Amino acid sequence: xxxxxxxxxxxxxxxxxxxxxxxxxxxxxxxxxxxxxxxxxxxxxxxxxxxxxxxxxxxxxxxxxxxxxxxxxxxxxxxxxxxxxxxxxxxxxxxxxxxxxxxxxxxxxxxxxxxxxxxxxxxxxxxxxxxxxxxxxxxxxxxxxxxxxxxxxxxxxxxxxxxxxxxxxxxxxxxxxx
Numbered sequence: 001x002x003x004x005x006x007x008x009x010x011x012x013x014x015x016x017x018x019x020x021x022x023x024x025x026x027x028x029x030x031x032x033x034x035x036x037x038x039x040x041x042x043x044x045x046x047x048x049x050x051x052x053x054x055x056x057x058x059x060x061x062x063x064x065x066x067x068x069x070x071x072x073x074x075x076x077x078x079x080x081x082x083x084x085x086x087x088x089x090x091x092x093x094x095x096x097x098x099x100x101x102x103x104x105x106x107x108x109x110x111x112x113x114x115x116x117x118x119x120x121x122x123x124x125x126x127x128x129x130x131x132x133x134x135x136x137x138x139x140x141x142x143x144x145x146x147x148x149x150x151x152x153x154x155x156x157x158x159x160x161x162x163x164x165x166x167x168x169x170x171x172x173x174x175x176x177x178x
Contacts, residue, residue, distance in 0.1 A: 063148065065147075066147040066148040067147075067148050069112045069147040069148075070146045070147055070148050070154070072110070072111060072112055073111055073112070073127075073129075073144045073146065073147075073154050074154050074162070076107045076108070076110050076111050077107065077129070077142055077143070077144060077154055077155075077156045077162070078156055078162050079107055080103070080104060080107055080142055080156055081156050081157075081158075081160050081162065083103045083107075084098060084140060084158055085158075087101060087103070088158075094137035094138070095133045095134070095137045095138065095139065095140040095158060096133060096137035097133070098131075098133055098140050099131035099132065099133055099140065099142070104131055104142065108125055108127045108129045108131075109126075109127070111127035111129060111144060112127065112147070113126045113127065113128075114126075114127055114128035114129075114144065114145055114147070115128065116128065116145055116150060117129060117130075117144060117145045118130050118143075118145065118153075118167070118170050118171050118172065119131075119171075119172050127144060128144060128145060129142060129143065129144035130142065130143050130144070130170055130171055130172050130174055131172075131174070132171075132172060132173045132174040132175055133175075134175050138158075139157065139158045139159070139175055139176060140157065140158045140175070141155060141156065141157035141158070141174040141175050141176050141177055142155070142156055142157075142174070143155040143156075143165065143169070143170035143174055143177070144170070145167050145170060146164070146167075150167065151166065151167055152164050152165070152166065152167060153165050153166070153167045153169070153170035155169075155170065155174070155177035156177065157175075157176045157177045158176075159176065161176070161177045162177075163177055165177055165178060
């Protein structure tokens with residue numbers, strides 16, 4: 001390759017040639033190949049950063065999904081409060097068989113499957129929600145274990161109470177939210 005000198009008094013190479021020279025002078029001392037690509041350390045560092053960020057995002061997504069499931073549980077159980085009053089008025093002022101009514105079964109069927117629920121039954125109650133009516137039929141309560149905090153359950157009852165309770169109180173014979 002021929003290089004032409006400028007006609008300047010200093011006799012320097014033209015800028016175009018300087019660029020070509022600077023690109024070809026980045027050679028390793030022991031080889032004639034250009035240094036290209038990344039080292040294994042650089043690749044490992046980038047992979048570690050991506051893995052850490054992926055873990056953070058995955059944890060956040062799981063929390064959002066659990067919160068969404070909890071909102072579903074709260075919403076479906078909250079519907080039972082006014083429905084329970086209608087049932088009470090239409091069935092001779094008693095809650096007897098309220099937990100076996102189609103409205104309760106429908107509300108439970110729309111909840112997410114919860115294997116850890118106190119009243120879980122694969123075929124009849126996959127939501128694991130519990131519902132109970134007093135012996136004389138004057139009160140009822142329903143509850144389901146939460147997903148975001150497995151130590152808590154959401155509970156509703158015939159008094160209109162809608163609140164979070166300790167999961168140990170969410171059992172099949174529940175009569176009120178304590």
